[in-house]
Amino acid sequence: MSETTVTPLADHFAEQAERQPQSPALIWEGEPVSYGELLALMETSSAELEAAGLPADRPVGIRAKKSPEAIGLVLACLHARRPFLLPSIELASDTLAKLFAQAGTSQVLSPHGPRSESAASLRALVDDVRAEDTPGSDWPPASGAGDVTFMLTTSGSTGLPKIVPLTAAGVDAFTDWAAEQFEIRPGTVVANYAPLNFDLCLLDIWTTLKHGACVALVDQDRATQGAYLADLITENEVNVLQAVPMLYRLLVDVNREDGRTFPSVRHAITTGDKIPATTLAALPSLFPNARFYNVYGCTETNDSLIHEFVGLADGNVPSNIPVGQPLPGVTARVQTDDGEALEGPGTGELLVWTPFQTRGYLKAALNEDRFVSGPDNGHGERTFYRTGDIVRRHDDGTLTLEGRADFYVKVRGVKVSTQVVEQAIQEHPDVVEVAVVAVVDELAGSRLHAVVRREPDSKLNSLSLRQHCATRLARTEMPSTIEFVSEPLPKTSTGKIDRKRIKSDLERSDANGG
Amino acid sequence: MADDPTTMKIKQFIVEEFMPDVPADELDSDFDLLTGGVVDSLGLLKVVAWLEDEFDVGVDESELGPESFRTVAAIKEYVDQARAAT
Numbered sequence A: 001m002s003e004t005t006v007t008p009l010a011d012h013f014a015e016q017a018e019r020q021p022q023s024p025a026l027i028w029e030g031e032p033v034s035y036g037e038l039l040a041l042m043e044t045s046s047a048e049l050e051a052a053g054l055p056a057d058r059p060v061g062i063r064a065k066k067s068p069e070a071i072g073l074v075l076a077c078l079h080a081r082r083p084f085l086l087p088s089i090e091l092a093s094d095t096l097a098k099l100f101a102q103a104g105t106s107q108v109l110s111p112h113g114p115r116s117e118s119a120a121s122l123r124a125l126v127d128d129v130r131a132e133d134t135p136g137s138d139w140p141p142a143s144g145a146g147d148v149t150f151m152l153t154t155s156g157s158t159g160l161p162k163i164v165p166l167t168a169a170g171v172d173a174f175t176d177w178a179a180e181q182f183e184i185r186p187g188t189v190v191a192n193y194a195p196l197n198f199d200l201c202l203l204d205i206w207t208t209l210k211h212g213a214c215v216a217l218v219d220q221d222r223a224t225q226g227a228y229l230a231d232l233i234t235e236n237e238v239n240v241l242q243a244v245p246m247l248y249r250l251l252v253d254v255n256r257e258d259g260r261t262f263p264s265v266r267h268a269i270t271t272g273d274k275i276p277a278t279t280l281a282a283l284p285s286l287f288p289n290a291r292f293y294n295v296y297g298c299t300e301t302n303d304s305l306i307h308e309f310v311g312l313a314d315g316n317v318p319s320n321i322p323v324g325q326p327l328p329g330v331t332a333r334v335q336t337d338d339g340e341a342l343e344g345p346g347t348g349e350l351l352v353w354t355p356f357q358t359r360g361y362l363k364a365a366l367n368e369d370r371f372v373s374g375p376d377n378g379h380g381e382r383t384f385y386r387t388g389d390i391v392r393r394h395d396d397g398t399l400t401l402e403g404r405a406d407f408y409v410k411v412r413g414v415k416v417s418t419q420v421v422e423q424a425i426q427e428h429p430d431v432v433e434v435a436v437v438a439v440v441d442e443l444a445g446s447r448l449h450a451v452v453r454r455e456p457d458s459k460l461n462s463l464s465l466r467q468h469c470a471t472r473l474a475r476t477e478m479p480s481t482i483e484f485v486s487e488p489l490p491k492t493s494t495g496k497i498d499r500k501r502i503k504s505d506l507e508r509s510d511a512n513g514g
Numbered sequence B: 001m002a003d004d005p006t007t008m009k010i011k012q013f014i015v016e017e018f019m020p021d022v023p024a025d026e027l028d029s030d031f032d033l034l035t036g037g038v039v040d041s042l043g044l045l046k047v048v049a050w051l052e053d054e055f056d057v058g059v060d061e062s063e064l065g066p067e068s069f070r071t072v073a074a075i076k077e078y079v080d081q082a083r084a085a086t
Helices: A009-019 A035-052 A068-079 A093-102 A117-132 A168-181 A201-210 A226-235 A245-258 A277-286 A418-426 A462-470 A499-511 B005-018 B041-055 B072-085
Strands: A024-028 A031-034 A060-062 A148-153 A163-167 A189-192 A214-217 A240-243 A267-271 A291-298 A302-309 A331-335 A346-353 A371-376 A380-393 A399-404 A408-411 A414-417 A431-441 A445-454 A481-485
Touching (some): A009 A068, A009 A168, A024 A035, A035 A068, A060 A068, A163 A168, A168 A201, A168 A302, A189 A201, A201 A214, A226 A245, A245 A267, A277 A291, A346 A371, A399 A418, A414 A418, A418 A431, A418 A445, A418 A462, A431 A499, B041 B072
Parallel strands (some): A189 A214, A189 A240, A240 A267, A267 A291, A445 A481
Antiparallel strands (some): A148 A163, A291 A302, A331 A346, A380 A399, A431 A445
16 A cells, blocks of 8 residues: 555645635634634644654544544644544543554543643553553554544444544545535535544534635534524524434424524535434425435445435425435445345345545454455456445335344344334324334244334324334334333434433343333 | 123223223224234234133134234124134
């Protein structure tokens, strides 16, 4: 692998700062931070990094909540071409310590100066892990270290999150695609909903700063407050909005209460989860001037497929949302159970190759089975990423998501996708949200349990819901038990329904005989 | 039209056992319990055991096709016939 010759993203940012120092780069807690001010924050962090005299061939760790200072610190690392691990701050501290040790970080940095208490205590922890752990770090990656920039982690909820090193060229190509696709340029305001460690930030923060536009940052602590989010969009005249379906659901609720709409939004992107049809149908009245997209991607490959919804306002709301077409330069392949590429209609696992993708996890042993070699028409052999998503290719070539390969469970010997069941239940107009999990059953092996949050005034009960599902689901897909709740379902830090927690809570209460 | 006592009893049992959140009178006699996922093959055994207990009717294993128990009306008919035969 060749060393990078790509201009660091931070240098593009610095050019923008020179060109338009007074323009807002960030909006943070209602106040603008200009390009000049953010450049100064980057330079402060750069000076601190340099003064620390860290070994040049080792990454650093960043433990940071979203803030202008944290963004300045990331820019400083990008500018110095120093790889950095940016994990979620919500991870347990021993998990963080293990990750920092695995990445071979020479230092854990915090944006609030080298003497920050939290960073200092974490540093000691990293040293402990290093002293204990015989296997040591996995740095440098076998595929080369010279062009690694961001190291993000997968959201994997079992075991240690996987470290995904991204290359400068991959980030560069992605940020250029995103800027062109969503018209991100000086004068554009892009909302950033996701936490700083998310791959989504490559679009809403890093593309935006590279191309001279302005990021309106959502405070992580208020990410579930609909009125706050609505104000942020209105007051800053946000043009580009990218978020998980939950954000849109919150805005729909605000709209129902005060009729507020968001005419400044030109591009509304939903990603990370399947958006319920009821939420999707409400979007055109919320965003009268927007185009709507579903974007499909994962940390390993970044965005891979895009679907633009056409005719939503005319009631053209697909119940099964297409994942869309490959982005320019992306190859998508549908692979059947026997490992053959599927030509024509049918179902199989989605494999993708993107110009933005990682060369593999930092821990090389994890790559086997996830990254596989295959022919790509006109490009010889390429390394595809196995997404673990099962898709259906229709007669007209569109792809729709059937579910996660690991969402398939066996109920009385029959393969069932819990996501298909969730979707059928979600189509009932009184259902706000739903989770279907497979729980262990002594007799049946596993059985399906549905947790349904219904509208506050709804009379929906298990009989009427079963009637609704009867025409939509096969008998094996019908949940054995249906539980109604009025509280929101537990969510992960990314705003997705936390099915693992629901399942473990259920199994715990089953074990207690309750 | 009000349900006869046998039908009422059957409905009461089905909702108590399989759908405790549903009032018994909402359960339609013709509702397909199998397609609706209310009663599965294991549930069917519970229904049979209850019928034997409650109405003192013998259920011959060989007659135990799911069709006989697909709806409350079908169960009621089964009970009526079994009673008439004894």
